Structures are given as C-alpha cells and as structure tokens.
Amino acid sequence: MSEDMNGGMDNTLTDPLSSTNLMSLTIDGQEIQAEKGQTIVQAAQKNGIYIPTLCALHADKESGLKHDLAPGTCRICTVKANGRTTAACTTPISQGLVVENDTPELNDLRKTIVELLFVEGNHFCPSCEKSGSCDLQALAYRYQMLTPRFHYAFTPRKVNADMPKLLWDGNRCILCRRCVLAIRTEEGEPLFVFANRGDKSTITVDTELIQDISEELAQQAMDICPVGAIIRKGKGFDTPFGQRKYDHSPIGSDTACSSGENKAGGEKS
Amino acid sequence: MSKPIIATASLAGCFGCHMSFLDIDERILDLVELVHWGKSPINDIKTFQQDCDIALIEGGCCNDEHIHTLREFRKHCRVLVAVGECAIMGGLPAMRNNIPIKECLEEAYLNSPSTSDANPDRILPNDEELPMLLDKVYPCHEIVKMDYFLPGCPPRADLIYGALTALVTGQEAELPYEVIKFD
Numbered sequence: 362m363s364e365d366m367n368g369g370m371d372n373t374l375t376d377p378l379s380s381t382n383l384m385s386l387t388i389d390g391q392e393i394q395a396e397k398g399q400t401i402v403q404a405a406q407k408n409g410i411y412i413p414t415l416c417a418l419h420a421d422k423e424s425g426l427k428h429d430l431a432p433g434t435c436r437i438c439t440v441k442a443n444g445r446t447t448a449a450c451t452t453p454i455s456q457g458l459v460v461e462n463d464t465p466e467l468n469d470l471r472k473t474i475v476e477l478l479f480v481e482g483n484h485f486c487p488s489c490e491k492s493g494s495c496d497l498q499a500l501a502y503r504y505q506m507l508t509p510r511f512h513y514a515f516t517p518r519k520v521n522a523d524m525p526k527l528l529w530d531g532n533r534c535i536l537c538r539r540c541v542l543a544i545r546t547e548e549g550e551p552l553f554v555f556a557n558r559g560d561k562s563t564i565t566v567d568t569e570l571i572q573d574i575s576e577e578l579a580q581q582a583m584d585i586c587p588v589g590a591i592i593r594k595g596k597g598f599d600t601p602f603g604q605r606k607y608d609h610s611p612i613g614s615d616t617a618c619s620s621g622e623n624k625a626g627g628e629k630s
Numbered sequence: 631m632s633k634p635i636i637a638t639a640s641l642a643g644c645f646g647c648h649m650s651f652l653d654i655d656e657r658i659l660d661l662v663e664l665v666h667w668g669k670s671p672i673n674d675i676k677t678f679q680q681d682c683d684i685a686l687i688e689g690g691c692c693n694d695e696h697i698h699t700l701r702e703f704r705k706h707c708r709v710l711v712a713v714g715e716c717a718i719m720g721g722l723p724a725m726r727n728n729i730p731i732k733e734c735l736e737e738a739y740l741n742s743p744s745t746s747d748a749n750p751d752r753i754l755p756n757d758e759e760l761p762m763l764l765d766k767v768y769p770c771h772e773i774v775k776m777d778y779f780l781p782g783c784p785p786r787a788d789l790i791y792g793a794l795t796a797l798v799t800g801q802e803a804e805l806p807y808e809v810i811k812f813d
Contacts, residue, residue: 483725483727483728485715485719485721485722485724485725486715486783486812486813487715487721487722487783487812487813488722488725489813492812492813493813498812501812502807502810502811505805505810506781507778507779507780507781507810508712508718508719508771508779508781512772513719513720513769513772515720515724515727515728515766517728518728608808609807609808610807611807
C-alpha cells in the first residue's frame with residue numbers, strides 16, 4: 362500500500378490552466394508549490410515545513426530508502442485539509458488545498474497521540490539504548506509532555522532475543538510498520554511481518570531469513586525503527602549524553618520553516 | 631506571610647532524585663532563604679511536625695508501607711510533586727509488573743547464583759515487620775492525586791530548582807528544552 366500509494370494517485374485535481382505538473386497549496390497560510398501526486402507530508406518536506414511523522418519516512422541518504430514510506434499507521438501527522446481532519450502522509454495534494462498544520466488544536470491532538478503511545482507500551486526511557494535518538498521521545502519533548510494524562514496499561518509484551526544480530530523488544534514497538542515495509546532481503550522478501558489483529562497485533566520475525574542478514578541491513582533496521590524496538594546486539598549505549606540526536610534541539614528543528622511558532626518550546630537551545 | 635514548608639520522601643526509588651536535588655549546589659542557600667524544611671530524609675525528620683506546603687515524592691509504590699507514606703503525604707501536604715521516572719510511571723521497579731510476584735521472589739532468594747547456597751532452608755523473607763509487597767509497582771498518581779510531574783531519571787537539577795522556585799514564589803516555571811529529559 363505504501364510505495365504504490367505515492368506513485369498511483371491519479372484522482373487528484375489538476376489546474377486546467379497549468380501546463381506543468383506543479384500544484385499550489387497553502388500550509389498554515391504559507392503558499393507553496395508541489396508536484397502532482399505528492400502527499401501533504403512530501404509537499405511540506407520539500408518546502409521545509411515540519412509535519413511530525415512516526416510511520417512515514419522520506420527516501421534520502423539518512424534513511425537509506427529508495428521510496429518514501431507512508432503507511433498511515435500512527436496518525437501523528439494529522440492535519441486539517443480543507444477543514445477535514447486527515448493523515449497528511451496518506452492524503453494527496455490538490456490544487457488550492459488549504460492545510461492547517463501547526464495549530465494549538467492539532468498540536469494538542471498530536472500530544473494526546475504521543476501520550477497514548479506511551480501508556481500503551483512499556484516505554485522505560487532510562488533503560489532504552491535508543492533514548493536520546495528516539496522519535497517518540499523527541500515528540501514528547503517537542504510537545505512538552507511532563508507525564509501522560511492516561512493510566513499506564515503495563516501491557517505484557519514479548520521480547521525476541523533469538524536473532525543473531527538483532528534484538529526485538531515488543532515493549533517499545535508502536536506498530537508503525539516501517540520495518541515491515543523497508544527491511545527486506547535482496548530478493549524483496551520481508552524479514553518483519555505483522556501478526557494477529559486488534560490489540561493483539563504484533564511484529565514477528567522470519568526466523569530463517571533473519572539468520573544471515575548483513576551488518577548493513579541490521580544497522581538499517583535499527584536506524585529505521587522510530588523507537589527502540591529493533592536494537593543491534595553488542596551495540597549498547599554507544600553515544601554519550603549530550604551528543605545524541607535530540608539532546609540539543611527539538612525534532613523538526615532542521616526542517617521547520619521561519620515561523621517562530623512552528624518550533625516547540627525548546628527553541629531556546 | 632510565613633515561609634512555605636517543603637517535605638520530601640523516597641518510596642520505591644534509588645534516591646537518585648534526591649541526589650539530583652542536591653545538585654542544585656549553592657542555590658540551595660537561595661532556597662533556604664525562601665522555605666522551611668519539614669519531614670525529609672535530607673534533615674532526617676521522620677514524622678510530620680506540622681502540615682507542609684510542597685512535597686517532593688521520589689519513587690513509585692511497591693509495598694504497603696509506600697502506600698501508607700504516600701497517603702500521609704497527601705493528608706499533610708498541599709501540593710504533591712511526582713519527581714522522576716519511578717514516581718511518574720514506576721520506573722525500573724515497574725519492570726517486574728509483567729512477571730508474577732512469586733517468580734520474582736524465587737529468583738531473588740532461591741534460584742539466583744548468589745543466593746542458592748546462602749539460603750539452604752529455602753526461606754522467603756516472611757517477618758511480620760517487613761512491609762507486604764504489592765502485586766504490581768504503581769505510579770504515585772494511581773494511589774493519590776498528584777499535582778505536578780517532573781520527568782527524568784533523575785530530573786535535571788535545573789528542572790527541580792526551576793519548578794520548585796516557581797511553586798514557592800507563585801511564578802510560571804521556566805523549563806527550557808534541555809532540562810526536560812526522560813532519562
């Protein structure tokens with residue numbers, strides 16, 4: 362669904378007067394142009410506007426992806442498109458689209474999603490190797506979550522430590538589907554798959570294929586996971602405090618456009 | 631107006647949050663100007679002499695004594711502040727929440743390499759003086775109402791100082807990005 366979505370969207374409206382493939386839209390009142398067929402998240406990224414994502418991921422050098430991912434599973438990118446609430450990573454742009462993104466209402470909604478993810482899994486940040494470089498944690502910092510406003514579920518989750526190069530910790534998994542879509546063998550076979558349904562959904566690993574994955578693929582699996590659910594064995598806490606990804610500036614600071622309000626309270630860094 | 635009184639307590643925690651509190655260094659002298667100290671491990675006062683204004687609670691609840699202490703604090707303090715990962719979500723002790731309590735005790739006292747020989751009669755601690763363990767480790771806000779939360783393991787000294795002086799002086803706490811961390 363993900364890779365195909367971005368290529369196969371022909372139901373978008375085009376401007377009859379325009380001879381190019383460019384479409385104009387506004388995000389938070391700022392007029393931008395993007396190519397027909399792109400999603401709102403892609404259009405925003407291209408124009409340096411930050412929309413938070415946990416499941417969607419851009420294809421670039423850092424991610425090592427050939428295609429953008431847009432599974433639409435986490436809903437943290439929820440925006441209002443022409444007044445209607447929708448996931449920005451799965452919604453294609455259209456000519457004249459009006460997008461609300463960085464508003465108090467939507468940011469509170471996103472904070473609520475982060476809080477729900479925190480109480481649903483068992484996110485013990487102090488004991489997690491990904492702490493400081495974790496997207497979920499960074500979003501909690503960005504939205505200044507001091508504590509979730511819901512009760513912790515302490516859901517029992519499995520840990521799979523049988524793999525030679527990787528450790529999978531269900532306590533931290535947010536079921537974003539990035540690993541399912543992106544981590545594949547050279548023949549294109551998936552190494553991670555979804556199992557079960559509803560609140561019993563989980564990730565299972567192809568025990569045969571995972572045996573002889575390369576070091577690069579193992580590292581990509583760890584990097585692509587937005588939380589600390591996929592960890593390379595023998596790696597541990599290898600980055601000192603103060604040098605980790607989100608130690609000094611909030612997530613999204615590198616892309617956030619000029620608007621001062623576009624950035625979180627942590628702007629002072 | 632008399633100075634506000636501060637109390638502190640450590641429940642199921644490691645005292646790291648109290649250590650971090652002491653990391654405010656010489657600013658503690660500024661704080662002493664602003665407040666009086668009530669019951670706290672810092673001055674070793676064991677019982678409430680009078681009601682307090684602000685209480686810092688470190689650690690979650692893993693036995694009945696913690697529950698009792700926390701309820702006493704709620705009764706005698708105006709504002710309860712959950713300080714640190716353990717008070718907010720159970721923290722490290724709460725990692726036993728998905729393991730049956732029987733299994734935990736057997737691992738600790740009967741089956742681990744360091745205890746199997748030292749405990750030939752295979753006794754689990756059962757003195758009536760000992761507090762009873764709870765089935766799970768509970769964050770403070772699931773036992774009593776908490777008023778403020780300061781995250782971190784431990785919370786940065788600047789976070790504790792900023793929040794505390796704001797509470798004492800009735801101003802808005804200034805909490806820049808660097809001081810709010812969950813680890």
